[in-house]
Amino acid sequence: MARILVVEDDDNQRLLYKMELSREGYEVDVAADGQEAIDKVKANQYDAVVMDLKMPKVHGLDAITEIAAIDKELPIIINTAYGGWQDDFKSWAAQAYVLKSSDLSELRVQIQKAVEKRQKAN
Amino acid sequence: MSEKRKILLIDDDSVMHDLVRAFLTRVGYEFISAMSGEQGLEMARSEKPDLILLDYLMPDLDGVEVYRRLREDPGFEALREVPVIMLTAREEDGHLRSRMLEKGVFAYLSKPFGLHELRNVIENAFIASEINRRNRQLQDEIRRARDYLQHVIDAAPVGVFATDTEGKIVLANDFMARLFQVDSPQKLIGRDTLSVGLGGAPEPLAAVRMVLQEGESYATEHLRFHSPDGRLLYLNVRVVPLREGDGNLRGAIGIVEDITEAEKRAVEMTMLTQIAQAMQGTIDIEEMLHLILTCATAGEALGFSRAMIFLISEDGRELRGTMGVGPSSPQEAVAIWSSLSHEKMSLPEFLEKYGRRKPDPRSRFNNMVKELRHPLEESDCVLARAVREKRTFVVEHGRLKSGEPAQCEWFTEVFGTDQFVCVPLVAGGRTIGLLVADNLYTGHPIDDSLVQLLTLMANQAGLAIERARAHADLAAQKKRLERTIEKLWEMQERLVEAEKLATVGQLAAQVAHEIRNPLVTIGGFARSILEAPKSEEEMKVIAGVIVEEAQRLENILNNVLDFTRLSKPKPERSDLNDMVQKALFLVQDELEKNKIRLEKKLAYDLPAVYVDQQQMRQVLLNLLYNSIDSMKGGGTLRVETGLRDEEHVFVKIQDTGPGMDEEVLQNMFNPFFTTKSDGTGLGMPIAKQIVHGHGGRLIVDSKVGEGTTFTIVVPIKGEIARTAEEKEALHET
CATH class of the missing domain: 3.30.565.10 (Histidine kinase-like ATPase, C-terminal domain)
Incomplete structure (x- = not known):
């Protein structure tokens, strides 16, 4: 079973992603901010990371940079309400950039791809 | 008297000699005698007798001739006062007697006369002689005192005069003679104080009449008097009644003081003050220049025929004719003066009416001045020198006072005069221009006091021009500033508008993003419910989330409304x-x-x-x-x-x-x-x-x-x- 980490500061959205992605059959771990995400990547093995960007303590983009430094091959999917971050080169380390939507199908597709890529590499 | 009086007898009769000698020596006189007229005159000269007894009838020179010589011939001056007693043996000749007495013979004794009679006559003669001597001495003293008094009066630095009760002058000093321009004070004696001033109204000594009528002293001050040669003098006249010991009015005495210089200075000061005040009344540069030139040409002020101002160009290289005030021709000058003389105006009134306006654009003279340009560098013309040396120059017949040529032929050619004065206009130690004035139409000489006055006025004018210029600069700068401020306000308003729009745009974008999160959550759970059935427990959680997120949306909306609605x-x-x-x-x-x-x-x-x-x-x-x-x-x-x-x-x-x-x-x-x-x-x-x-x-x-x-x-x-x-x-x- 693929294991994914959802990084999201909004409590209710964390709940939503956990519920929905679990239903997809993933083992879902969550983090409420960038720092917690970094700590969890260090401690655990994931097949993909879903990363919100605008978060307290450590910003998503900084967390991405940190995570890439820990595990270069770990696919990261940016999931944000803001389109603007695509211009920031730090976001280019991510595999995919998904605009937040109540329709999670795009996010599901990107997670699927990432997990496949990760498992193929392993 | 210690010395004996000496008596000389001139007589050809020797018996008479013996007789008179015996008697006179006995009564205490020293006696000498001569037997003829010639001898008598000789003796009189050498012996200097105190009295002469002169016989009338003598051969050669008779008594009348001897007496004549004694009194008239040179050589007998010392004896002129010596009393002479004529002796005659002739019958009483009344005519001769009275003639001789008239000529100064003290007495006339007819022979034969008694010796006591002779003695009486001699003593009387001595007494009379003494009285005469004293009298002459007194008269001398009186004359000297009078001379001294006259000298004192003549030397007095004021006019002194006295009149009789009719107001006719009985005494005047040299000062009075000079004042009324007669050769000597004597020429004033007998003149009436009401007409002595040649009818120039008001009569300077008219106060005498008041004093004689009222019997009280009277003073007139700052009296304007046109002297016979046309000069205007200012006099202070004080007259007091002259009374005799019994209090009767005998006439009047007066003092006349010439205060022209002081008055002139006071008038000049007043005038300069008035000019300065007039200059302070305007800040328009053209009005200011016109005012300055009007002062220079106003009869009540400096009274030049024409005056002009040259200002130095900004680069300092050129004198530029800027304005001229004055008639363009002698005819115009006459016309202006006659029209002005009808309006009796004080200087401030005149300046108010004629000074504070811009020059007549039709004035040919002004236009002529305005066309002039003169280079300052390498020019030895007096105008350039006045600028360079910051000095006033008076030009007469094309020459300076020092005798140097004025080198101003170009100026003479344009203005038709080689007699003018040029005064630098200085402000803050810098020459900013020149004031040039002439007397072309009046021909009056440009005297020193006028030049001094013009220089004083030019000093004020320089500062006034500078002030007017500064004000003009300030006004221009103020205008620029106002325009800038105007623009700034516009720009600020535009900026505020732009900022408002930007804020609204930013706000819209932010709102869009901000509501995305709760929408994602609400929509996500709604889809989740649609896609898969949920347990009641799950539904409760989801409903709670949806309520919470909807609340969040409402909060956002309220705040956005607050923000945009901030009235x-x-x-x-x-x-x-x-x-x-x-x-x-x-x-x-x-x-x-x-x-x-x-x-x-x-x-x-x-x-x-x-x-x-x-x-x-x-x-x-x-x-x-x-x-x-x-x-x-x-x-x-x-x-x-x-x-x-x-x-x-x-x-x-x-x-x-x-x-x-x-x-x-x-x-x-x-x-x-x-x-x-x-x-x-x-x-x-x-x-x-x-x-x-x-x-x-x-x-x-x-x-x-x-x-x-x-x-x-x-x-x-x-x-x-x-x-x-x-x-x-x-x-x-």
Whole structure:
């Protein structure tokens, strides 16, 4: 079973992603901010990371940079309400950039791809 | 008398000799005698007798001839006063007797005469002689005293005169003769004091008549007197009655003082003052120049025929004819003078009427002056020299006073005169131009006092021109400034508009993003319900989330509305301390719950401010909640009010929370920036906008680990109103 980490500061959205992605059959771990995400990547093995960007303590983009430094091959999917971050080169380390939507199908597709890529590499 | 008196007898009769000698020596006289006229004259010269007895009938020279020589011939001067007694043997000749007595013979004795009679006559003669001597001595003394008096009077530096009761002059001194221009004071004697001034009204000595009529002294001061040669003199005349010992009026005596010089100086000072005052009345440069030239040409002032001003070009290389005032031709001059002489005006009136306006554009003379240009460099012309040397030059017949040629042929050619004066106009140590004046039409000489006066006036004129120029510069700069300010206002208005639009755009974008999160959550759960059936437990959780997120959306919406709807504050007179107290009351529970200690320091004499109370309360609450939120584990909240300066009050809200880092500080006023999970990120932008809307400032000071201080600074008088007032005031000026 693929294991994914959802990084999201909004409590209710964390709940939503956990519920929905679990239903997809993933083992879902969550983090409420960038720092917690970094700590969890260090401690655990994931097949993909879903990363919100605008978060307290450590910003998503900084967390991405940190995570890439820990595990270069770990696919990261940016999931944000803001389109603007695509211009920031730090976001280019991510595999995919998904605009937040109540329709999670795009996010599901990107997670699927990432997990496949990760498992193929392993 | 110690010495004996010496008596000389001239007689051809020797019996007479013996007789008279015997008698006269006996009665104490020294006696000498001569037998003929010639011998007698000889003896008289050598012996100098005190008395001569002269026989009438003698051969050769008779007594009459001897007497004549004694009295008239040179050589007998010492004997002129010696009494002579004529002796005659002739019958009584009444005619001869009276003739001789008339000629000064003291007595006439007919022979035969008694010796006692002779003695009486001799003694009488001596007495008479003594009386005569004393009389002459007295007369001498009187004459000397009178001469001395006349000398004193003549030497007096004032006119002295006396009149009889008719007002006719009986005494006058040299000063009076000079005043009325006669050869000697004698020529004034007998003249009537009412006509001595040749009818030049008013008669200078007319006061005499008053004194004679009233019997009291009388003085006239600052009397204008045109002397016979046409000069205008100013006199002070004082006349007092002259009375005899019994109090009867005998005439009048008077003193005349020439105060022309002092008066002239006083008049000049008054005139300069009036000119200076007139110059201060205008700041228009052209009016100023015209006024200066009018002063130079006004008859009441300096009275030049024509006057012109040259100003130095900005590069300092050229003299430029700037303005001229004066007639263009002799005919015009006559016309102007005759019309002016009808209007009897004081100098200030004249300057007010003719000075304070711009020159007549039709004046040929003015136009002629305005066309002139003269290079200053390498020119030895007197005009260039006056500029360079900052000196006044008087040119007469093309030459300076020093005799040097004026080298001003070009000027003479244009203006038709080689007699003029040029005075530099100096301001702040710098020559800014020249004032040139001439007497072309009157032909009057340009005398020193006139030049001095013109120089004094030019000094004032230089400063006045400089002042007018400075004012013109200032006016131009003010205009530029006004235009700049006008533009700035426009730009500011445009900027405000642009900023508003930008804010609205930014806000729209932010709102769009901000509502995305709750929408994602609500929509996500809704889809989740659609896609897969949920347990009742799950449904409860989901419903709770949806309610919460919907609430969040509503909050966002309310804040956005607050932010966009922030209307112009409706200021009312408010007590900031009172507002702070009420706000603190509202957060009291929060403070207690979080164990936050409150320290208040409210200024008791805080002036009232004009604020929108509702808006300001919102700001206070927002800042208080921020501070409380930063001290969840307890701390101290300090709230202070006071005067910041004369025009502003402040409210300071200080916490002992963790403080803010650089990023938060930079973004805290951006809409939707928040560090709180449940914050909208609009509280601070709204607070700032409200404070700014009141013309105030919201200052944040924060240090990580120490805490944060918010300071609201509000102007005491409503800033919005004042800005509007200022803008209006600026437009009016």
